[in-house]
Amino acid sequence: MHHFQYRDGELYAEDVPVRAIAKKVGTPFYLYSTATLKRHFQVFDEAFSGLPHLVCYSIKANSNLAILRLFANKGSGADIVSGGELYRALKAGFPPKKIVFSGVGKTQREMREALKAGILMFNVESLGELKTLAQVAKRMGKVAPIAIRINPDVDPKTHPHITTGLMKSKFGLDVETAFEAYLFAKEHPNLDILGVDCHIGSQLTEISPFVEALKRIKIFVEKLKEHGIKIKYIDLGGGLGIVYGKESPPPPSEYAQALKQELAGLDVTLILEPGRVIVGNAGILVTRVLYFKETPVKNFVIIDAAMNDLLRPVLYQAYHEIIPILSKNRPKLVADVVGPVCETGDFFARDREIPKVKSGELLAVMSAGAYGFVMASNYNSRPRPAEVMVNGKDFYVVRKRENYARLIAGEKIPPFLENKSA
Ligand SMILES: Cc1ncc(COP(=O)(O)O)c(C=O)c1O
Numbered sequence: 035m036h037h038f039q040y041r042d043g044e045l046y047a048e049d050v051p052v053r054a055i056a057k058k059v060g061t062p063f064y065l066y067s068t069a070t071l072k073r074h075f076q077v078f079d080e081a082f083s084g085l086p087h088l089v090c091y092s093i094k095a096n097s098n099l100a101i102l103r104l105f106a107n108k109g110s111g112a113d114i115v116s117g118g119e120l121y122r123a124l125k126a127g128f129p130p131k132k133i134v135f136s137g138v139g140k141t142q143r144e145m146r147e148a149l150k151a152g153i154l155m156f157n158v159e160s161l162g163e164l165k166t167l168a169q170v171a172k173r174m175g176k177v178a179p180i181a182i183r184i185n186p187d188v189d190p191k192t193h194p195h196i197t198t199g200l201m202k203s204k205f206g207l208d209v210e211t212a213f214e215a216y217l218f219a220k221e222h223p224n225l226d227i228l229g230v231d232c233h234i235g236s237q238l239t240e241i242s243p244f245v246e247a248l249k250r251i252k253i254f255v256e257k258l259k260e261h262g263i264k265i266k267y268i269d270l271g272g273g274l275g276i277v278y279g280k281e282s283p284p285p286p287s288e289y290a291q292a293l294k295q296e297l298a299g300l301d302v303t304l305i306l307e308p309g310r311v312i313v314g315n316a317g318i319l320v321t322r323v324l325y326f327k328e329t330p331v332k333n334f335v336i337i338d339a340a341m342n343d344l345l346r347p348v349l350y351q352a353y354h355e356i357i358p359i360l361s362k363n364r365p366k367l368v369a370d371v372v373g374p375v376c377e378t379g380d381f382f383a384r385d386r387e388i389p390k391v392k393s394g395e396l397l398a399v400m401s402a403g404a405y406g407f408v409m410a411s412n413y414n415s416r417p418r419p420a421e422v423m424v425n426g427k428d429f430y431v432v433r434k435r436e437n438y439a440r441l442i443a444g445e446k447i448p449p450f451l452e453n454k455s456a
């Protein structure tokens with residue numbers, strides 16, 4: 035469910051014609067729908083009603099301040115993975131006591147910043163990290179609240195690049211080593227054990243891997259209890275998938291039901307770190323067709339967005355639906371939809387059947403709200419696109435398009451090169 039719909043053959047975002055925004059803002063740009071963001075958050079959160087829980091929106095999926103503020107206003111917590119994300123989360127107004135800090139490589143500086151802010155807990159991913167955190171906390175005269183991320187060795191059945199819960203992955207700790215980490219934390223005066231954490235992967239379209247992971251966590255929590263370690267939070271991470279094309283992921287209600295069933299009778303608060311399922315279908319990438327090129331073997335639709343704007347197609351061979359803003363009845367053709375970047379991997383679709391489009395017309399790349407702008411780069415010295423948020427009849431530029439000056443900001447020609455003969 036989202037609020038990008040055709041009205042009389044023209045694509046609208048809520049009550050605004052996408053064409054009107056393109057006229058004002060130029061292309062390419064990301065476009066987010068407030069109503070969709072709100073609805074997705076609410077549906078997810080309400081699915082867990084009746085169970086003590088905290089939804090910590092996973093900032094990495096889309097970290098625009100406007101989007102973060104929207105979720106903070108809705109009562110969401112935040113899942114962060116860097117000092118930069120902590121900075122954004124605090125700026126956006128998330129209460130520190132609703133922030134969890136994940137990631138395999140937290141630096142001491144990041145630990146200090148998070149301890150100073152007073153976050154809910156660190157999801158620790160190695161013994162080395164745990165010991166470092168204990169030292170940092172000790173030096174600051176603080177106690178660090180922690181969970182250990184365990185690696186349940188469950189196959190999430192998703193793309194290998196976004197599979198995180200298998201034994202060979204860099205994330206988390208196997209249960210034996212995790213147990214050692216808990217024993218260390220139990221004895222350390224600067225560590226406070228709050229929870230057990232886990233995240234098995236992203237874009238999961240089945241419930242069973244989540245349930246399997248939770249079963250293994252429950253066994254682990256029981257073992258900790260036998261050793262006098264009481265767990266207050268189980269953090270199951272994020273990962274629920276969305277519809278990009280032909281997938282049929284379970285709705286949040288079914289996912290929540292299955293988890294509620296598993297957790298019945300346990301005195302814990304469930305933390306969830308959804309990203310994609312909240313923002314993925316709440317955003318699109320709007321782009322203009324530059325050229326249509328026919329060769330003896332292929333057709334190419336060359337657009338003004340590129341892999342630097344949306345990396346998912348080349349990185350994961352991800353499918354994104356591509357539709358014209360004006361849905362005229364017209365013949366179809368098979369083409370590659372590609373960007374201007376000098377890489378063969380710069381494509382949005384390959385051998386895709388799409389309506390016959392013309393130079394100058396606008397297209398929408400759908401389901402681009404998650405892992406879209408956040409993964410954008412300046413490759414080929416392309417300024418990153420604008421981000422726009424629609425709210426009913428109004429729209430707001432929530433990140434302006436970068437300009438050329440911004441591209442070289444921070445770069446400096448050293449004095450020894452200033453002279454032409456150098
Ligand atoms: C630790 C952690 N939590 C939450 C998420 C959010 O995942 P998703 O966007 O699939 O919900 C991720 C990304 O996969 C993650 O690494």
Ligand SMILES: N[C@@H](CCCC[NH3+])C(=O)O
Nearest residue numbers: 196236237346350404405
């Ligand atoms: N960037 C990925 C998801 C990464 C998940 C982060 N742990 C994607 O676009 O699908």
